[in-house]
């Protein structure tokens with residue numbers, strides 16, 4: 001089917017600049033789910049031909065939607081409707097649970113897993129003794145095969161039977177060991193991705209990222225985890241329910 005048949009033609013009589021009109025058609029199609037998450041947008045030249053506009057018009061229309069976070073460019077692959085994760089502020093959930101609750105398939109690619117000793121900064125922020133043994137896990141996290149985040153976790157070694165105990169989900173492994181955290185402190189800030197992180201997540205260097213740091217604790221108050229999650233800024237929606245009680 002022609003793409004224009006899917007998202008509709010220009011409205012007759014609309015005097016707005018063509019790039020804004022095209023942008024609005026695409027935005028409506030995304031918001032009404034005519035275009036679903038991960039759907040591909042046709043190449044610039046094909047869209048230009050279908051709508052009988054210049055490639056510059058198409059580029060401006062798409063560029064605006066990329067900036068809004070509705071579309072995402074993947075190098076070498078094209079432009080797609082962005083996948084967004086809605087993340088509750090108050091629930092202590094894992095990446096795998098967040099994805100499954102949204103009907104997405106979580107997966108990871110491992111960069112490394114290692115046994116080590118806590119750094120002085122980690123010791124301070126987790127309340128561990130200097131030199132305490134820890135496990136370190138570095139993973140790229142995917143939703144339906146789309147890279148969403150780079151995660152660097154440090155886990156107090158008393159929480160897991162071994163560094164090999166983690167399979168698809170860290171929290172499943174902690175739960176199986178009777179050490180799933182029950183309380184966490186989280187800090188969130190914007191960061192531009194450096195070249196290496198950008199490459200791992202398939203975005204351009206300097207792309208906006210969101211760094212979320214979690215310090216999580218066991219029921220008895222001992223530290224369990226310190227994790228830095230570098231989310232793609234275009235892939236993360238924080239949702240908070242606020243009440244006045």
Ligand code: 16G
Nearest residue numbers: 094095096169170171172212214227
């Ligand atoms: C989430 C947590 C992270 C935790 C991971 C476990 C945030 C910001 N961070 O990404 O601290 O280690 O889930 O996920 O939510 P897993 O059980 O799927 O490995």
